[in-house]
Amino acid sequence: MPSTPSTARAIITHSPGIPSPSTLSLESIPVPVPKAGQVLLRVLGFGINRAEMYTRQGLSPGLSFPLTLGIECVGRVVGFAPNDDAITTATTKTTKTTKTKQFRHNDLVATCMGGLGRQIPGSYQEYTCVPAANLRHIHIPTPPSTNNASPLQTQRPSPPPQISTAVLAALPEMLQTTWGALASGLAVVPHESVLVRGGTSSIGLCAIQLLKKKFGASRVGATTRSADRVEMLRAAGADVVFIDGEDGKIAGQVMAGSGAAVHARDSKEGSAKQKRKEKEKEESKHEGEAEQQDLRFDKCLELIGTTTFLDSAACLKPGGTVCMVGMQGGQWELTNFSPFMIPNRVRVCAYGGSTQDFFAMPWDELVLDVIERRIVVPVREYAMEDIQKVHEIMEAGGGGAKMVVVLGEL
Numbered sequence: 001m002p003s004t005p006s007t008a009r010a011i012i013t014h015s016p017g018i019p020s021p022s023t024l025s026l027e028s029i030p031v032p033v034p035k036a037g038q039v040l041l042r043v044l045g046f047g048i049n050r051a052e053m054y055t056r057q058g059l060s061p062g063l064s065f066p067l068t069l070g071i072e073c074v075g076r077v078v079g080f081a082p083n084d085d086a087i088t089t090a091t092t093k094t095t096k097t098t099k100t101k102q103f104r105h106n107d108l109v110a111t112c113m114g115g116l117g118r119q120i121p122g123s124y125q126e127y128t129c130v131p132a133a134n135l136r137h138i139h140i141p142t143p144p145s146t147n148n149a150s151p152l153q154t155q156r157p158s159p160p161p162q163i164s165t166a167v168l169a170a171l172p173e174m175l176q177t178t179w180g181a182l183a184s185g186l187a188v189v190p191h192e193s194v195l196v197r198g199g200t201s202s203i204g205l206c207a208i209q210l211l212k213k214k215f216g217a218s219r220v221g222a223t224t225r226s227a228d229r230v231e232m233l234r235a236a237g238a239d240v241v242f243i244d245g246e247d248g249k250i251a252g253q254v255m256a257g258s259g260a261a262v263h264a265r266d267s268k269e270g271s272a273k274q275k276r277k278e279k280e281k282e283e284s285k286h287e288g289e290a291e292q293q294d295l296r297f298d299k300c301l302e303l304i305g306t307t308t309f310l311d312s313a314a315c316l317k318p319g320g321t322v323c324m325v326g327m328q329g330g331q332w333e334l335t336n337f338s339p340f341m342i343p344n345r346v347r348v349c350a351y352g353g354s355t356q357d358f359f360a361m362p363w364d365e366l367v368l369d370v371i372e373r374r375i376v377v378p379v380r381e382y383a384m385e386d387i388q389k390v391h392e393i394m395e396a397g398g399g400g401a402k403m404v405v406v407l408g409e410l
């Protein structure tokens with residue numbers, strides 16, 4: 001096991017509020033020493049999040065600088081507070097059950113939130129100290145061995161892990177947010193139809209797949225501003241794709257069943273549904289009813305924010321729910337807002353993830369889904385030196401894949 005060096009590289013933000021990512025500076029600093037209850041992690045990879053961009057821009061109040069950003073990472077446990085050589089934590093799952101976890105040297109772990117990159121130095125560095133209470137183990141099943149040698153013969157090296165550092169690094173915050181927003185924010189139940197507003201975001205692409213494969217959604221709609229990204233949404237499993245125009249309005253298309261809704265016809269499920277709908281339409285024509293197909297949804301995961309929120313609410317059936325999760329449009333407040341602008345009987349809620357949500361999601365099951373490619377996670381991999389470029393891409397709109405910085409192999 002390599003020994004821990006005395007200095008390591010870290011990306012430091014010296015002062016917030018500077019619009020350009022040039023404020024992110026790659027420097028050499030002493031390797032931090034864990035306090036009681038913390039572990040020292042060798043960071044193998046970290047995901048890039050908009051929350052970090054907002055902190056860099058000075059929009060997260062009450063933080064002191066210089067600060068190392070980064071709200072999540074995956075890594076190996078390489079140290080404990082002086083006199084410790086392992087650490088046991090207790091997580092209260094319900095009022096009746098408490099689960100204990102033990103962390104030892106070289107354990108592969110994931111963390112997110114819990115003040116990381118805000119109240120304590122974050123994951124944009126080669127070594128970071130994290131409260132053990134905010135860690136989850138990562139279990140990667142050993143691939144079936146092709147080694148038929150007897151135990152007395154020379155062992156071949158074990159096969160490489162079935163998942164890359166980049167994909168693993170994309171998971172903690174993305175799975176926590178997506179699972180939490182669908183399970184507790186929107187409280188999706190089987191057979192509901194859900195619109196993912198901002199479908200090409202990393203969270204949107206994950207949500208489409210979880211809705212189809214884990215939540216039993218009957219129909220998933222998704223939006224993008226770009227016709228070039230329709231195929232990406234279909235590949236993720238969207239039944240219906242709507243192109244978000246410059247006015248941020250799709251409710252007309254949804255109610256008229258028009259626009260890119262045509263894409264549903266190509267999928268197997270979509271085509272059976274389409275035939276049924278066409279038959280119903282034919283019958284209703286005979287009854288003298290309007291020719292429109294109403295494609296309104298039961299629920300909407302709102303990842304774009306205030307610029308599309310009211311229109312998303314108008315895409316829902318009465319009694320439907322829209323959950324505010326993201327703020328892509330750059331506008332934090334609704335202007336000239338009256339509560340009566342919300343369509344009749346539509347409900348509104350918000351979701352903001354926390355450490356509690358990191359522990360509430362079925363992490364082991366979801367990681368296995370990713371390893372076995374039931375859930376596909378597109379990633380774009382960068383090095384620490386690319387950090388300014390990565391923030392520039394995020395500022396320009398991002399999407400299509402989760403951006404991750406990789407520092408080492410699993």
Ligand SMILES: NC(=O)c1ccc[n+]([C@@H]2O[C@H](COP(=O)([O-])OP(=O)(O)OC[C@H]3O[C@@H](n4cnc5c(N)ncnc54)[C@H](OP(=O)(O)O)[C@@H]3O)[C@@H](O)[C@H]2O)c1
Pocket residue numbers: 049050051177198199200201202203204223224225226229244303304324325326327328329330351352353394396397398399400401402
């Ligand atoms: N509440 C929480 O706990 C929580 C946690 C994590 C993230 N979030 C939020 O979730 C959202 C998605 O995050 P992400 O990291 O997955 O995003 P991302 O991968 O960077 O994707 C952003 C997407 O938003 C669209 N977009 C970008 N700029 C836009 C604009 N000005 N107007 C409308 N659409 C725009 C783009 O889609 P097209 O170009 O295809 O239209 C792009 O694919 C963010 O708002 C983030 O802050 C919330």
